[in-house]
Structures are given as structure tokens and as C-alpha cells.
Amino acid sequence: MFSVEVTFDAAAEDAVRADWARLIEAALPSSGRNPSPSNRPHVTVAVRDDVDPSVVADVADILPLPLDLSGVLLFGRRGQFVLTRQVVVTQALLDLHRQVAHRLGPPEPRYANTAPDRWSPHVTLARRLDADRLAHALAVIEAPLIAAEAIGLRVWDATAKQITTLR
Numbered sequence: 001m002f003s004v005e006v007t008f009d010a011a012a013e014d015a016v017r018a019d020w021a022r023l024i025e026a027a028l029p030s031s032g033r034n035p036s037p038s039n040r041p042h043v044t045v046a047v048r049d050d051v052d053p054s055v056v057a058d059v060a061d062i063l064p065l066p067l068d069l070s071g072v073l074l075f076g077r078r079g080q081f082v083l084t085r086q087v088v089v090t091q092a093l094l095d096l097h098r099q100v101a102h103r104l105g106p107p108e109p110r111y112a113n114t115a116p117d118r119w120s121p122h123v124t125l126a127r128r129l130d131a132d133r134l135a136h137a138l139a140v141i142e143a144p145l146i147a148a149e150a151i152g153l154r155v156w157d158a159t160a161k162q163i164t165t166l167r
Helices: 010-025 053-062 091-104 109-114 131-140
Strands: 002-008 042-048 065-077 080-087 122-129 146-157 162-165
Touching: 002 010, 002 091, 010 065, 010 122, 010 131, 010 146, 042 091, 042 109, 042 122, 053 091, 053 146, 065 091, 080 131, 122 131
Parallel strands: none
Antiparallel strands: 002 042, 002 146, 065 080, 065 146, 080 122, 146 162
């Protein structure tokens, strides 16, 4: 699996990492628990079984791009929740997403939620929360409006555990 990801300016990254740390301090699941040096706040723009980074490299020319991280967005399935920060959709962000999607072609069915008109841009704070832990997590995080800037574009190869930085 490969993902194309947008990364943030230092202040926005620090704000998300602060929520990750609050979740850890509360003994809750947190994206901050991943010790990999490649683990950082990001917005996944596309997921595919295979990605040639050179195909999307020129999309990095769009950056930097202003973004706002707003309130909480939840994804749920079978009594488990993913806690995220919503990224406010703008025309510029949709244009970036569509350019990536166009270059990569349609996603495989299991990644259909990253296709144009089906994508929900977000930054993951925690996964695998049941209802009780979700309530606790919501009490712990601060989730202020964050005026951010998308400054980086990268491709994550999950099998090789390797990042290709495009910007």
C-alpha cells in the first residue's frame, strides 16, 4: 500500500502533536505512540496499491497551501472509532486532491474513500477507541482552530516503510 500525503508547517504540526501527547498522558490510543521517525501529522490525499512518486511529483508545485484544521471528525465501524481533526475543504485543497487522483487513476475498491467526491480530509489523532474511551479522548484534546499551511508532499510505502519526500 502506498499513500500520498500532505504535511504541515511546524506550528500546525506542534499543535497536532500536543493533542497526541495529551491522549498518551491520559493512557488512551494516540497516533503519537508510533515511534517511527516518519510518523508525523499529515493529510492522506490518496491511497493505492502502487504509486510511482514521479507521477505526482509536480503536484508539489502547488504548495504551500493555506489550510484550516477545525473541529473533530469521527469515523466509526463496529463500535470502534477513529478520532480525527477535520481539515476544512477549500477549492485549492480540492484542486490538489483532484490533480493527485487524476495522475494516479481510480483507486482500488478498498481505497474508494480517497476518490474525488468521496474524500474526507482529516488528520488522525487516535484509532480503535470504543465509546467510553472516545468520550474520555474528547474531554482530553483541545482541538482549537488551527490556521495551518500545507508545505510538504510525500509518498509513504507501507510495505517498505519508506518515505519519498517530494517537497
